[in-house]
Amino acid sequence: MRGLLILLLISFSASSQALEDPLDVLSITAQLEPTYAAKMIKGKVVVSFEVTTPVDSVGLDAYNVLSLSSQTQGAQVKHQEGKVWLFGPFQPGTIYERGFTYSMAPKKAMYFDRGIIWTQGQGMESAHWLPSRNDTRDKIIFNLCVKGQTPLRVISNGVLEVTQGMGRQDSCFVMEHPMSSYLLALVIGPFERQTQTTTSGVVIENYHRPQDSLYAAVTYRYSSEILGFLEKEIGYGYPWSNYKQVPIVDFLYAGMENTACTLFDQHFMRAAYYEDALGYFEINAHEMAHQWFGNLVTKAHDQDQWLHEGFATFYSWQAIRHILGPEQYQKELYTAAQELISGQSRQxxxxxISDQGTSLDYYTKGAWALVQLQQLIGVEAFVESIKSFVHQYAYGSVTTSDFINVVARQSPVDLSAWENDWLRSSALPVDQIQRTLGGFPILAEYMALQQQRGLPLAQKAARFNERYNEGVVLWQEEIVYQWTQAIEGIDQKRLSTLLASEDHRLLIVLLNHYDQWGPQDLDGLVRQTQSSNMIVAMWAMWRLCNHFSQDKAIWLRQTDRQTRVQQQPEFRLLWLYLSANGQQPEEVHKTIEVALHGFMAPEYGYRIRSEAFSYFDLIGFKKSSATLAYLLDGSTHHYWRFREQCRANLVRWASQEDLTDLFRQHEGRWPQAVMDFVNRTYPDWIKTP
Known part of the structure; x- marks a missing residue:
């Protein structure tokens, strides 16, 4: 994922087993009872399966199993070496059923956080909370029934059937079609729901926490339109019974395309409201496209990962083109191209076709490979190829060769050069990218405007005025940038027009590159944008306090209450940092320290907590027992980047002699995983007096 998405530079290691064992799981029906306080799950499972050759036993993947008991008379089960073994004998041509009860203490893949239980399959393996199959090629029908969690809401794949019994309300989810186990999802929490219906009748369930109702309409406003477009563009109706979207605080990724049940980072709900109304659009479209590419048609091997991510990225770009227009689409192509060219320069x-790639390969290069294929064979042949590919391999597994063979049947064009350039070579065909970009009118003019850099403003003023007034934001951004760099500067009338603009993209260019500010301009920007675009407001506040330090204290006093009452912790954190100039009375300094500690607390997402730790360090506050307690909590966080930041801080702080006594006081409270990390990284972390 790109742009506002976090670029996940994580290699996709080979995780799919070869189907050497004869087990073919048809369905798994499970009655589940997760327990938040104990951070464990127990359940009763019935698995239906076949075998391809005679065997005495078959194994389901299962980790951290605490207990296991057979529920099928005369049949044995056993947990050993990460598997639940079902004993036969078993013969081909017969469908078998085996039942068992189990309990697990998930170390990953199921998370218990802030009163919410949620799961993440891809990269984590659902077998950490439900015995199943890790092989993506084994497509299984899952039917989950979760024992009464009232008043919490239970969300999962499939159609919800609420059942009553034994004085409780159970939530049962029924699936019609099979899927890979990594796409299994379960969420239990205090969510509210809004629904949309597409023109084809697909019901979309959009969830949010009660305190986030303000953000829901903006976040989800394009969902129905995107899904309807994808159905028509791909040429295959939405393949599942319904579609759900659930925001999770501190989710592991930007989004995860579980079958008919996308989970995404709750941060993007606030971002859509306060920063960029389109901030969730690309995630939304990307995860929806996965319902076809990845969920309906699934890679056979890890080296074919691009068939998931490249296709989902390509179709998110097509949704942008169709809904947001050609300018935004061409900007996506241009930005992605620059990322690829930069990646090539870094080798x-x-x-x-590789299991050693990163997101830059599978997502960005994969999508660009499809752009080039569409140009090579023509739009009509490309559309028919995709339609045939999806219809032929629906609910099955595929390789890249399967896709190429489908395209070859739809088009007489020789694909060998495209295959070599885009699929089998690490070198990037930059010349092809440049020709493609130059063929788009908006991008052609944008690149021509870039060539004007360095020329006197007088030589390009007429062209700039003409292009700026045409309203193409990409051109306007480049023109504003060159205005800020001109020796002549920006005249006051033009500056006033820009400052009055509601387009945050132009304001950000101005804040990044313009230096001749007046305090009233920046103050006006803060007041104008603090409730509509947090990025612009924070930039303006930073510049105001740093460019006009003599008035900083007065301005900060005037905005104190304002930053307290607004639901924007990032804004308040920046205010606290700017206020801590070291010249206040001790009681004021202490107030700022206590406020920063508040933002380190687990009730906040990792982004806020990370900023609080960073500001605390920058200000130079003395570390206290409370600081260390929050850092220890963060050092076991499920999100690895934040966890590593906290552990690195522990190592760094532990090397400071004046903190030795404090660290010794907390030593017994350190989780073993943290102790192992610190001792391995910094063996002499406690200094000897």
Whole structure:
């Protein structure tokens, strides 16, 4: 994922087993009872399966099993070496059923956080909370029934059937079609729901926490339109019974395309409201496209990962083109191209058919490979190829060769050069990218405007005025940038027009590159944008306090209450940092310290907590027992980047002699995983007096 999405530079290691064992799981029906306080789950499972050759036993993947008992008379079960073994004998041609009860203490894949239980399959393996199959090629029908969690809401794949019994309300989810186990999802929490219906009749369930109702309409406003577009563009109706979207605080990724049940980072709900109304659009479209590419048609091997991510990225771009217009689409192509060219200069690219690639390969290069294929064979042949590919392999597994063979049947064009350039080579065909970009009118003019950099403003003023007035924001951004760099500067009338603009993209260019500010201009920007675009407001506040330090104290006093009452912790954190100039009375300094500690607390997402730790360090506050307690909590966080930041801080702080006594006081409270990390990284972390 790109742009506002976090670029996940995580290699996709080979995780799919070869189907050497004869087990073919048809369905798994489970009655589940997760317990938040104990951070464990127990359940009763019935698995239906076949075998391809005679065997005495078959195994389901299962980790951290605490208890296991057979529920099928005369049949044995056993947990050993990460598997639940079902004993036979078993013969081909017969469908078998085996039942068992189990309990697990998930170390990953199921998370118990802030009163919410949620799961993440891809990269974590659902077998950490439900015995199943890790092989993506084994497509299984899952039917989950979760024992009464009232008043919490239970969300999962499939159609919800609420059942009553034994004085409780159970939530049962029924699936019609099979899927890979990594796409299994379960969420239990205090969510509210809004629904949309597409023109084809697909019901979309949009969830949010009660305190986030303000953000829901903006976040989800394009969902129905995107899904309807994808159905028509792909040429295959939405393949599942319904579609759900659930925001999770501190989710592991930007989004995860579980079958008919996308989970995404709750941060993007606030971002859509306070920063960029389109901030969730690309995630939304990307995860929806996965319902076809990845969920309906699934890679056979890890080296074919681009068939998931490249296709989902390509179709998110097509949704942008259709709904947001050609300018935004062409900007996406241009930005992605620059990322690829930069990656090539760092020798960071891999062949697309590879299990050693990164998101830059599978997502960005994969999508660009499809752009080039569409140009090579023509739009009509491309559309028919995709339609045939999806219809032929629906609910099955595929390889890249399968896709190429489908395209070859739809088009007489020789694909060998495209296959070599885009799929099998680590080198990037930059010349092809440049020709493609130059063929788009908006991008052609944008690149021509870039060539004007360095020329006197007088030589390009007429062209700039003409292009700026045409309203293409991409051109306007480049023109505003060149205005800020001109020796002549920006005249006051033009500056006033820009400052009055509601387009945050132009304001950000101005804040990044313009230096001739007046205090009233920046103050006006803060007041104008603090409730509509947090990024612009924070930039303006930073510049105001740093450019006009003599008035800083007065301005901060005037905005104190304002930053307290607004639900924007990022804004308040920046205010606290700017206020801590070291010249206040001790009681004021202490108030700022206590406020920063408040933002380190687990009730906040990792982004806020990370900023609070960073500001605390920058200000130079003395570390206290409370600081260390929050850092220890963060050092076991499920999100690895934040966890590593906290652990690195522990190592760094532990090397400071004046903190030795404090660290010794907390030593017994350190989780073993943290102790192992610190001792391995910094063996002499406690100094001897």
């Amino acid at each position: 960071a690219l891999q062949p697309l």
